[in-house]
Amino acid sequence: MSATFRYAVNVLPKAGILDPQGRAVEGSLGHLGIEGVSAVRVGRRVELSVAAADEAAARAIVDRLAHELLSNPLIETATFELLMATSSAVSGGSSGASSGGSGR
């Protein structure tokens, strides 16, 4: 019996790290006539599915992916959240959605 879990990994530049994309967005606000927007940080969002025996096993895989492949821990922070869980069991099983984040 296994299940499929859909996660979102959010990667953002650490506080104090230069964020030229964020500055570019702030610089464009005037052209749109938008006021009151500040502290823009631009990062990445990666959504992926993990097939695993249970959520702990899936979470371990996503944790490794988030910190070894999808982010540079020196300059970025990575957190992830569970978007959806789908059981592929033939009899019974559960499906649902919950969310939580983890960073290091």
Next chain:
Amino acid sequence: MSATFRYAVNVLPKAGILDPQGRAVEGSLGHLGIEGVSAVRVGRRVELSVAAADEAAARAIVDRLAHELLSNPLIETATFELLMATSSAVSGGSSGASSGGSGR
């Protein structure tokens, strides 16, 4: 009396739109010895602060930003969520966090 709202805007390629970054991530999984990961989509996450009279006004600004500046509606979907609300009122006021998404 005004307040500051922190939002996250999530931008992802629409279903059916080619996602070369997602393919690249999937291609790298073998080198890491990671199995069971599929359907990788790579997008952007933008976090920003909005100073506005109330949450409805802030939400209108973020909605415009998300769809006019931060995403290309032809090939990407943009959703946003409220991360934190901070009242800057001198007396009383409320602060807290809630979340919700909006896309179009």
